[in-house]
Amino acid sequence: MALRQPAAKTERENKVKAVISFASSLTSRLDKPLEPTLLEDLRMNIRHLPLTASPAVIAKRDELDRLGTELWNASTRLRRDEPAQNGNITEDKGRASSRICVLRAYAFLLLDSAGSHPAKGRGRSSCIRLMKVALKAAKVCLLGQELDYARRMLESAASYEGVLANAEQHDDSDEGHVAKRLRLEYYAVRTALVGSSKRCSQDHTLTSFQAFRQDLIDVAEHMFAKCKQIGGVLSANTAEDLADLFYEIGKQALTKRNYEAAVRWLERACDMLGEQDLAMISPEASELRLCIFQGLVQAHMKLGAADSADKAWQLVKLMEADYRDKFVVSLLKIELLSSAERVDAAEYYAVLSRMIRTVVLNEINFKTLIHHIHKLKDLKYLLITQSLRSVLTLSSSVYACRALDELLKSRLTRDEHGPWIEKVVITRIWIYTSNAHAGNALEQLQETFNFLEQESGFSLSAPATHAAQTLLWKKVEAATEQEQDDTAAAWCQLCLHPVLEKAGAQNKVKITR
Structure with missing residues (x-):
């Protein structure tokens, strides 16, 4: 036994020396552009971290802390300066390379090792510092799809969360508020990690896979409940990350036809962004908010509850106020109009007319316009005239032809879209020649042909x-x-x-x- 103790001590010392030696070599290796073996070396050496508390580790605590800090700062510079694949500098936080993800994880575990004693023995200030680094590393790994490393960061952060929870009670100091925010962020990132876990072994049956996904959703619900229990407001960056994740969970629930869950998670995503100061969130958050609204409208329409239609319309009105010229807003409005028991063809045409005026014309959008013009043609409505106050039953083919005329005259002939012009002309002829209520067909078609000849010689x-x-x-x-x-x-x-x-x-x- 006496011989084994010195041997174990020597082994621990050698392990610490090996860690310090490798960490010391990284700074110079990081200066070399994309060294091919660096990532694999990082993955191999990170397995030995964090170091177990021992006299050998305590003796090298300052050096481990210094190296961890240097490598963390280096990872920050790399993330800022690393070029994208197309040669441009990327500012997209979701595209951090695997190298940066693993380097940040390695740097954090060095800092964690430098503590050299259990979390319960650490002061709150030390735990706050390490918790901040752990959460930053976890978020980078999460966004970079390095989920195993994100999980390891949060496992270490769990011990800090316990210390901060115990020290936080009845503490209104600045440090106490920071501790509360970090605990909230910790559970938020754990929610994100659970929601991002999409892997399942290949031998899972469909039923077991669905159960697997349901287990993850249940855990995500638990983590979200912890966030609400703690209270407080997340930082803008974390709120955006969580809103994006909640949106993905809601979108998946919508795909699976679990409309109640879809509404619940999409509303959470919306609330997550709504709690933030608009001046503090990124430009991308505005597009994310639009996607969340779109998903919510669709989920309410599919849910079919008594107040679903009203809620969907309220959301569309909010979208109109903030995203008036967005094509998707008009599409959602048309979907809602179409789902009503009695469709107002005049209002349908008004929305379609706005789409025609504002849409960016491409093949997909053109086909979408034609599709909705066909739907408009098949509608019938009751028109109450303002002068006579009488009720007339009219065919909506007239409105469909007006929409085709507007598309032809205001958009297509101006830009000389030959194949699309032909499609519109043929559709217009088809409506006029197949519908007795389409108005003065001969006169209207003559006018259309004359316009094409005179305006463009087409x-x-x-x-x-x-x-x-x-x-x-x-x-x-x-x-x-x-x-x-x-x-x-x-x-x-x-x-x-x-x-x-x-x-x-x-x-x-x-x-x-």
């Missing part, structure tokens, strides 16, 4: 011309069957309009006859 391609003439010819045949020769001739004349000049020779001869 003519349809051969395939689009064939499609247009096929639809128009049905009106010729219908008029002929009813022996309305003048009407049939007028439709034939429209088929020969210069906009349709790419018609085949046979078609032109057939129409002329």
